[in-house]
Amino acid sequence: MSEHKLPTTLQEAIKYFSDPQRTFDFVIALRWPQGPVCPRCQSLEHRFIKTRSIWACKSCQKQYSVKVGTIFEDSAIKLDKWMCAMWMMVNAKNGISSYEIHRSLGVTQKTAWFMMHRIRLVLQNGSLDRKLTGEVEADETYIGGKARNMHKDKKQKALKAEGYFRKAVVMGMLERDGEVRTKVLNVASAKVLAREIRANVEPGSTLYTDQLASYTRVGQEYAHHVINHAQEYVRGNVHTNGIENVWSLLKRGIKGTYVSVEPFHLFRYLDEQSFRFNTRKSNDQGRFISALSSIQGKRVEYKDLIGQTKI
Template structure:
């Protein structure tokens, strides 16, 4: 499989031109998925042959699915869309600071809005860090609420979602942790949907994600009380102050600002069952903000294998719980 020599793209315009060449597109997919050489997804054999007329490989071992493409076992599997459309979509969602809507992506790459919506969720699966390493040093913790205003909802949705109490009780609770960076390492964030703001839920996330002995800064919410047994815990009372020396949660609150700007400005409405994917998308862009556009793109493309998402799993809320 020969490819035309060309410098790798640095901008979206260069990416569109670069990936218009099917050979270069396939070569990059192979490079990032199989850095040690192509092998059969079914049996693992490496002595496979490339069928250039169909752009697929065939395993020498006789077994079901002995012929396979670069899409098999990835977020691209069973997609009729060519890789060049997928790659442009990945480039856009990985590098647009406030995300890209399915309507905008549909117009940009020439697919239906339904297909673009499905593409975005599959890309978000690849952007998810999975089980990130534990945080240490100084870690800020905070929660926020994500949900629409009752006055803006359709009457049917308002009856389903809004309780008599109203307010934050009708929104999804999101827990966030941010490890402060230093001069050499940038800060990084982790966010997820939680069931409640009680001590069990909040402290459970902290203990799962933060190394014992680290410094944990939070607000004065009572659910954080009890962390002092394993952490150096300090908090600020936001009714009085927002920072006391080095103690504050301003870093994670800055992330909330970016997240809500994306949700309200770009996506407008986020279904609770999909919220964790949107959190993963925003966390990826925040954590990779020091990289360049090509680096972020390659990072996502290198994570597409083993993360297949079917339409049934995406639309069946029983198979796609919010938390």
């Protein structure tokens, strides 16, 4: 699959994937560079049933399509629409709503919403096999609830009470000039914040936080620098502007694009925003290929996505 022949813009992507056979061949080449592999028994022996565009495994006798074992499995939506939906979603700086996907691709809003949640599964691509190193900023923010403008000096009380004002607590750690990691917390106590920092930040790294007392003890394990936002926001190289920019992008997407996000799904939107941030140095084509390369072994059912309360 020659990269220079692939689309580089949305307009080119729509044209490129309008050819069903080319789309089919594209997904096959990306998923199985060495040829189709049975997703059930991993056998390379098969025969292709051209009339149905499926393979029959000679080892386990099962039939499979290019969608089996991916986020596309059991979906009646054709691959061309999946490709365009993914392109639009990963390359929209502030996110894109299910209503926009619905209008652009001619699917129902319900179908678009479900497609987007499936796509979010492939955006969970953080490098969790390594810890963040060097200069790392850590901060927490609050999504939803009535106390949207809670002052910084009131946070300590909020951190000790799970579900305070029904606000979701989100923690983030940003490796400067590197990737960001985010996580929804049930409660952001000093113990929980310390646990997340230890799990994600290499000991001895330089840690930048605000003046929240919850960071004091864990900060002793790092080269800890504190910025007091009541007095200043930048002191030389000491600041948390990077992670706060991540929060700004996240909230802009939630409030401006999605309007409301159910607490049960918040981690999925964090994955989406983190993916776009972590691939910010890639072009649209590279971001699309990066997402598409993770389609295997991931699937969510509609029943798992419904029935929660909005914040």
